[in-house]
């Protein structure tokens with residue numbers, strides 16, 4: 035995928051979805067940390083980085099009235115929201131994207147290990163590996179983002195999110211994905227990402243892979 039196209043699509047989504055650039059940066063950097071910890075090839079890390087940045091790209095095709103609704107969605111609205119997975123998949127395929135990592139992650143990032151997720155109700159190892167790992171990343175970030183209704187923030191929110199994810203190990207989440215995420219969390223690998231790219235800080239829009247290297251902390255070399 036062409037980096038400029040990824041950036042442009044992510045920017046469009048941030049405007050439409052009212053989500054923050056910080057969210058994109060965080061999920062991209064968590065994903066990259068996991069991939070690097072697994073010693074994956076540089077080329078695979080790059081593909082995973084794009085896939086993470088584009089995970090919710092199907093929301094471009096969801097009506098604003100649903101996407102930007104401040105309150106809870108009705109059941110009917112939630113059914114429409116769920117189609118962001120298949121719409122995103124179709125969108126990428128329509129652009130000629132055929133990287134199985136990107137199209138698989140976009141389509142399957144809301145599947146659950148126990149088969150109760152969407153859009154296809156896949157279970158266990160039939161869920162693409164990248165999507166199984168990204169499900170943990172996306173949930174952790176959702177649970178630790180600043181929301182008007184959330185009382186706990188910062189360290190307490192992160193700890194609570196980690197405990198909730200561990201409690202759903204083997205039901206909602208793939209056991210190996212939880213274990214690897216947890217070991218990086220315990221090692222403090224994610225701390226700088228959460229503190230630097232928090233929802234109150236003004237961070238530049240997602241700017242692609244080269245910029246990811248620029249924002250790595252000095253200790254990473």
Ligand SMILES: [Fe+2]
Nearest residue numbers: 089090143144
């Ligand atoms: Fe999503």
